Amino acid sequence: MNKPTGGRTRKEDYTTSVMRVPDPVKPKVIELIEKFHQARQPNNPVTDDSQYWQIPASLIPELLDIDGRKPNFVTECSISNADWWNQDGKQQWEKCWRENLERFNDLADRVNECLRQVDNSWTLAFPDDNEKSVKKLCEYRLIYLDQPTTAAIPLEAVQWALTSNYFGSGLKEKIIDAFRQKQWGILKALEVGVHPPVNRREYWHKNYTEQLGKPNVNYWQWRQNPESREIANELTQLLELPEPSADTRRVLECLAEGKDPFYDPKPNGGEIYLGFNTFLSKGALSSYDPNMKQRCRDAFRNWHQTVLAQLGQDTLEGIYRVCYGCDWILIESILAPPFVGAWWDVLQVSPGATLEEVKSAYRAAAKVWHTDVNSSPIALARITALNKAYEEAKASFTDYKYRV
Structure with a gap:
């Protein structure tokens, strides 16, 4: 199952990724695909004048932890897994799993639309990717705080850091922990969601130039x-x-x-x-x-x-x-062939090469580096190394039928 790229702008991307679900609910899934696809306006390209689309922070906890038991989208909801799809499975699907899938896809579309504004190379496709998407949203400053909040006092910030499950790890992991606990004051103290989004063109120009x-x-x-x-x-x-x-x-x-x-x-x-x-x-x-x-x-x-x-x-x-x-x-x-090393390194063949392959490699290299045809200052050293390696190679073939 390949992850779609480019922000899932095609309907086919939906059907080949998250939307692999059993036959009994395929009509409902197709209806959702059509609705999402029409709402996305995939033919509208991203330009320097595009309005940045930000996602409210209150949706992040829901994305990180969808209530209820989530189905395994690869096995339990696979169309090919017919043995599992019994009456109990259908009832469980109708009771909570279909709703969870619909909620996840709705949230995923909001996140992908946001990420698409700044990054065409990554997209949220599976539930396991949600923490990665939050890191991306924080990096591009595409999250805004939509909850009434005040900045956390220094004591609250210290207590939060000491009690965090991610204490000792990176700041991004701690930010995700704050999202899970809906600690809006901590997020504001960390200045998450209080800055305008990054300028896409400036961000990638700087990123690519540095690399x-x-x-x-x-x-x-x-x-x-x-x-x-x-x-x-x-x-x-x-x-x-x-x-x-x-x-x-x-x-x-x-x-x-x-x-x-x-x-x-x-x-x-x-x-x-x-x-x-x-x-x-x-x-x-x-x-x-x-x-x-x-x-x-x-x-x-x-x-x-x-x-x-x-x-x-x-x-x-x-x-x-x-x-x-x-x-x-x-x-x-x-x-060029190296001066030193095992004979197969100098002759640039594999250690298991046959004698004929060794001869062919030596002749090809000699045509390039022999002093009669190459006036380079290092030609003599190269051909000397090649001759030595060739003699070692011939000596390594001890079986009588390979003797020269």
Whole structure:
């Protein structure tokens, strides 16, 4: 069951997420879908001139804790779970569960309409997401206090913090606890709901600009927010590319560290201890299983070559520089065979490669790095490392039918 994105603007999003309910109540569900869909005006796009829609704080406790036993929407109310759907189940559904589902969906629509104004990449789809939605509402300041309240005195605030079930955790969790207990004075003291909503465009511009060029950022998660196309031309060009595989993204998200993510320094003289400076030179993926490392390296190489042919070196070099904070020299060093490491690392094959695969990899690398064809200052060191690794690889094939 996939969570819909973009604020659940299509009727299909309802029917494929929260609304998986048994046949006896499908007509009622369809009626609710039509009513919600018509009220939402999904074809009205969010713009800089859109009026921010805020949700009153009095609805949050109801969203956090719907009265009565809530059904398990995945199993107990699944259309495919025919064995469960007996007479007792029908009566329980009519008695409280259908009402709870309707109330939840009504509240979810209010929250989603609010969140949609500032964030197209996240939406409330299941009851388990309600606390996350409250955190988002607080972050974007989309909650307003609609209860008569006065600010809590300092003593009340201290007592609340000491008795809170979330004492020692983050402020957002404590705010949720205050919502549950309907402590409007505490919420006002914490200035929840007393500020105007954030400006969507300014918020996302600042958010994206601060993350640009940082490690561990998946830029393709930004594509649903139009503000992501206003940050830099290089980012816009990157977002227009198809999202790469998870293995490729692992490498891309390490580039901002400014070092080869696969580099694994070996201790000198057989020592186990690595000095601190040497330890810092280790790549983020250096501890991966050799087969996993090779899979990531191959995936990144294929993505790089595909994008290079599509955009050209100048454009791709700009994307690497602006979005991933690295230069072309680092990319070439990642794609080139390493100087040190196990023979499969140097030859860039998996440890279980056959002799034919080893030979093929060696020949391909030698065509690039042999000193007769490559005048680079490091070509001699590269071909020397390749020759040594190739000899080690051949020696590792001890079975008679693999002898060279």
